Amino acid sequence: MSVRRLAKEQPPSFAFSPDSMEKVNFWLGKYPEHRKQSASIPLLWLVQKQEGWVSEPAIRLVAEMLSVPVIRIYEVATFYTMFMLEPVGSAALIQVCGTTPCALRGANDLIEICKTEIGPKSHLSADGLFTWEEVECLGACCNAPMAAINDYYYEDLTPESFRQIIADFRAGKKPAPGSYAGRRSSEPAGGAQTLSDASLYDGSRAQPLAKIPNAPEPEPKPEPVA
Amino acid sequence: MPTAKVNGKEIEFEAGLTVLQVAELAGEEIPRFCYHERLSIAGNCRMCLVEVKPGPPKPQASCALPAADKQEIFTNTPMVKKAREGVMEFLLINHPLDCPICDQGGECDLQDEAIGYGRDGSRYAENKRAVEEKFLGPLIKTTMTRCIQCTRCVRFSTEIAGVSEMGMISRGEDAEITSYLEEALTSELSGNLADICPVGALTHKPWAFNYRPWELTKTESVDVMDAVGSAIRVDARGGEVMRILPRVNEDINEEWISDKTRYVPDGLMRQRLDRPYVRVDGKLKPATWAEAFAAVAGRIRAVSPDKVGVIAGDLQDAESMKAAMDLFSALGVKNLDCRQDGAKLGYGPRESWLFNTTIAGIEKLDRLLLVGTNLRKEAPLVNARIRKAWLTGKLRVGVIGEHADLRYSYEYFGAGPSSLQKLVDGEGDFFKDAKGAAIVLGQGALIREDSSAILNLAAKAAGTFGMTAEGKNGFNVLHTAASRVAGLDMGFVPKDGGRHVAGMIAGAGKGEIEVLVLMGADEIDTTALGNAFVVYIGSHGDAGANRADVILPGAAYTEKPGIYVNTEGRVQIAARAVFPKGEAREDWAILRALSEHLGAKLAYDSLEQLRAKLMANHPTFGQVDYAPGAASAAGLDLGAFGEAGSLSDAVFASPIDDFYLTNPIARASVTMAECSASQAQALGRLQAAE
Numbered sequence A: 001m002s003v004r005r006l007a008k009e010q011p012p013s014f015a016f017s018p019d020s021m022e023k024v025n026f027w028l029g030k031y032p033e034h035r036k037q038s039a040s041i042p043l044l045w046l047v048q049k050q051e052g053w054v055s056e057p058a059i060r061l062v063a064e065m066l067s068v069p070v071i072r073i074y075e076v077a078t079f080y081t082m083f084m085l086e087p088v089g090s091a092a093l094i095q096v097c098g099t100t101p102c103a104l105r106g107a108n109d110l111i112e113i114c115k116t117e118i119g120p121k122s123h124l125s126a127d128g129l130f131t132w133e134e135v136e137c138l139g140a141c142c143n144a145p146m147a148a149i150n151d152y153y154y155e156d157l158t159p160e161s162f163r164q165i166i167a168d169f170r171a172g173k174k175p176a177p178g179s180y181a182g183r184r185s186s187e188p189a190g191g192a193q194t195l196s197d198a199s200l201y202d203g204s205r206a207q208p209l210a211k212i213p214n215a216p217e218p219e220p221k222p223e224p225v226a
Numbered sequence B: 001m002p003t004a005k006v007n008g009k010e011i012e013f014e015a016g017l018t019v020l021q022v023a024e025l026a027g028e029e030i031p032r033f034c035y036h037e038r039l040s041i042a043g044n045c046r047m048c049l050v051e052v053k054p055g056p057p058k059p060q061a062s063c064a065l066p067a068a069d070k071q072e073i074f075t076n077t078p079m080v081k082k083a084r085e086g087v088m089e090f091l092l093i094n095h096p097l098d099c100p101i102c103d104q105g106g107e108c109d110l111q112d113e114a115i116g117y118g119r120d121g122s123r124y125a126e127n128k129r130a131v132e133e134k135f136l137g138p139l140i141k142t143t144m145t146r147c148i149q150c151t152r153c154v155r156f157s158t159e160i161a162g163v164s165e166m167g168m169i170s171r172g173e174d175a176e177i178t179s180y181l182e183e184a185l186t187s188e189l190s191g192n193l194a195d196i197c198p199v200g201a202l203t204h205k206p207w208a209f210n211y212r213p214w215e216l217t218k219t220e221s222v223d224v225m226d227a228v229g230s231a232i233r234v235d236a237r238g239g240e241v242m243r244i245l246p247r248v249n250e251d252i253n254e255e256w257i258s259d260k261t262r263y264v265p266d267g268l269m270r271q272r273l274d275r276p277y278v279r280v281d282g283k284l285k286p287a288t289w290a291e292a293f294a295a296v297a298g299r300i301r302a303v304s305p306d307k308v309g310v311i312a313g314d315l316q317d318a319e320s321m322k323a324a325m326d327l328f329s330a331l332g333v334k335n336l337d338c339r340q341d342g343a344k345l346g347y348g349p350r351e352s353w354l355f356n357t358t359i360a361g362i363e364k365l366d367r368l369l370l371v372g373t374n375l376r377k378e379a380p381l382v383n384a385r386i387r388k389a390w391l392t393g394k395l396r397v398g399v400i401g402e403h404a405d406l407r408y409s410y411e412y413f414g415a416g417p418s419s420l421q422k423l424v425d426g427e428g429d430f431f432k433d434a435k436g437a438a439i440v441l442g443q444g445a446l447i448r449e450d451s452s453a454i455l456n457l458a459a460k461a462a463g464t465f466g467m468t469a470e471g472k473n474g475f476n477v478l479h480t481a482a483s484r485v486a487g488l489d490m491g492f493v494p495k496d497g498g499r500h501v502a503g504m505i506a507g508a509g510k511g512e513i514e515v516l517v518l519m520g521a522d523e524i525d526t527t528a529l530g531n532a533f534v535v536y537i538g539s540h541g542d543a544g545a546n547r548a549d550v551i552l553p554g555a556a557y558t559e560k561p562g563i564y565v566n567t568e569g570r571v572q573i574a575a576r577a578v579f580p581k582g583e584a585r586e587d588w589a590i591l592r593a594l595s596e597h598l599g600a601k602l603a604y605d606s607l608e609q610l611r612a613k614l615m616a617n618h619p620t621f622g623q624v625d626y627a628p629g630a631a632s633a634a635g636l637d638l639g640a641f642g643e644a645g646s647l648s649d650a651v652f653a654s655p656i657d658d659f660y661l662t663n664p665i666a667r668a669s670v671t672m673a674e675c676s677a678s679q680a681q682a683l684g685r686l687q688a689a690e
Helices: A018-029 A033-051 A056-066 A070-079 A100-104 A107-117 A159-170 B019-025 B078-093 B109-117 B152-160 B192-196 B259-269 B289-302 B318-330 B360-364 B380-391 B417-424 B451-464 B484-490 B501-510 B543-547 B587-597 B607-617 B664-668 B670-689
Strands: A092-097 A130-135 A147-149 A152-155 B003-006 B009-012 B049-053 B071-074 B140-142 B166-169 B176-179 B202-204 B217-222 B231-237 B240-246 B277-280 B283-286 B308-312 B335-337 B367-371 B396-400 B411-414 B437-441 B475-477 B515-519 B533-538 B550-553 B562-565 B571-574
Touching: A018 A033, A033 A056, A033 A070, A056 A070, A070 B166, A092 A107, A092 A159, A100 A107, A107 A130, A107 A159, A130 A159, A147 A159, B003 B019, B019 B049, B019 B071, B049 B078, B078 B109, B140 B192, B152 B166, B152 B192, B152 B380, B192 B202, B192 B240, B217 B571, B240 B259, B259 B664, B259 B670, B277 B289, B289 B550, B289 B587, B308 B318, B308 B501, B318 B335, B318 B484, B318 B515, B318 B562, B318 B587, B318 B607, B335 B501, B360 B380, B367 B451, B396 B417, B411 B417, B417 B451, B437 B451, B451 B475, B484 B562, B533 B543, B533 B587
Parallel strands: A092 A130, B003 B071, B308 B335, B308 B515, B367 B396, B367 B437, B396 B411, B437 B475, B515 B533, B533 B550
Antiparallel strands: A092 A147, A147 A152, B003 B009, B049 B071, B140 B202, B166 B176, B217 B231, B231 B240, B277 B283, B277 B550, B562 B571
């Protein structure tokens, strides 16, 4: 994470599109009038979904819609690194995981590729097609190294496959998300190694229960009083 | 009442207190940075750690922990000491330790606590973080690397000042305090930010690098920038007032003061009248006191008393007004007035010109109607008190007059007196079921042609809605001039056919007034005085001195002991912090000396004798630090307030155009000029956006 600032160049204005507006009204409808500011994060997210990033006019508009001081929305937008404060690449926003498991599995090579293919971190590339940034753990360590591109995870990357993905995005294609090591989700390489016994699945193991686990014990008989 | 043990000492406390407050009750000092009595609790500096039993075996932040019955609190165990030392070490990782060049040095909470809990050396070899400076307007200087993110400034501006303009952006190590896009703060109370900042991150821009706190002589005094009479401490070095800070006075200003009160002292060193002047051939020439007195006495003796007028200005102390009244009454002069703005007050019972609810009493109200006043400009601290009461949710505020942003929401009833008439006639339900209602009449409602009728109508409203009864008085007049209530209390108003201010000015223009004595009166139209011989007694070269034929240099409010009566009728005694400039003298002494030249020697030779006579003639001046409030509310004749009459349709307008430039001292101040410009810029931006 680095110091986050609003972009130097800002559009003159911002307005929600009719599609976004429908969603905005859905979120506003969820909160009572005097608790409107609960919708700060959803509204900023809708801004980002629409424009790709959160601009200063958009922050002002959200503050106005929620009747909160603009500094409060500014605080939220700068607090969460999820909100992009600069324009992002039109083809792809690449978020490479740089945390330990991915780093051990070669994330540093992916980062090098980003540097050479795209340019400096966290800024729009010269051609306007890409933005890349290094992020903390995205929770897909078993498929390390990985990168989140736009809304999807691209996993088990190698320098070759990653380079190919970037080239595809550059060519206007939409490469398929998921594992690039030819496995399904996070199965072991070479297919499943456990739970392969067919009897697990044919019902032959099912036996009547002698006792239900954790069932309450019958109450002991009271001691006879002498 | 629940009891707790603090370091083994048993103590009773009220339910609802925090552990920190209970420990303070027991006399234990707890270090703190983020906690502040008048702000909400943040609990983020962690310096107030204590050990509490029963509870988890770890240090607890005492500021945010409610105290419980039978609790044992330890503030001096080795664990507590070690925990606080740890916190201090963390706080200092990124603190620049530039105390030798820091303006907060010597009065810095972090510096003080570091003596108790700091290490003698740092264990960190890494670079400290750097933080960009922020622009917060002409008053607050920032050095953001020193910030420890206590968020006191954010809470102050949001809660007390009512401007949500400051915030903390980003997070973790990158967290920074800023205003939105570094716009200047628009509050009249912004100087308090530097006071509550526990480190040197926010300091006073006008005083940057001007002094060290231990060089200054501290004098406790009273402010005269408005009629609130805030408690201040005047810090001086040599003959110069270096700064003005607030003192705690729960009845008036709590612990805040307005920016004008605080930053005006640079005006005390500019445009000063430091020697007498006499106009010769159209030009003011320096003169000796004897020459000046001779010129004045010669003129006054040459004309009949009904051709002499005396106007007392807004910053005048009670003693000099008393001396002037005694002197000129003895000469037979009836044209005496202390109401520069022409307010129609001073003839009914004393309650008709006081803020009878008292400022602290605002917190007990549930309805408040503001008529013809913009409190943000006229009395920012009264406005802050209303906001405080409004925040509790019990107070409903109504406004008749200017539709201004007062930092709280209100119901708006209209712009002119007819709206008040409608309310009195029973329209609407604003006062329905009110238990503590009050009406505030501002000077905007009292400086008009129909002001007597408005005063009468407001008193009628107070009667109709049961504001005045045994133990409560909801009729209030808010003054803007520090001298006004004292003047009215002693009867410094024209009687027996004497001329009031407008009459004197018109008379001067027509030649019916030949000698006009201005005691610090600069807010009148000095260009309309015709050929009158103008004597100016005052401290600053402003409009009055510019027009004067003789200038008798007086002392400013920090340079003389003086009695001031605030808008509540509270008598307060200001002290001298420095001596008058050059040959200038205290105002009462000038009048005493002049009296001998006029052959009507005043009967007092010292300030003590003058005060004794003042208190003997006008007993209310003897009640120091006392506001009458509702003392006489039961038998009050509200019908005697003003006179019933017809109301005009003109809308109310605040008499104060520019909050920062209301008096000669403020107009001489560079800082106030900068504030005024910054405010105008902000206003322009606002209008452009609309």
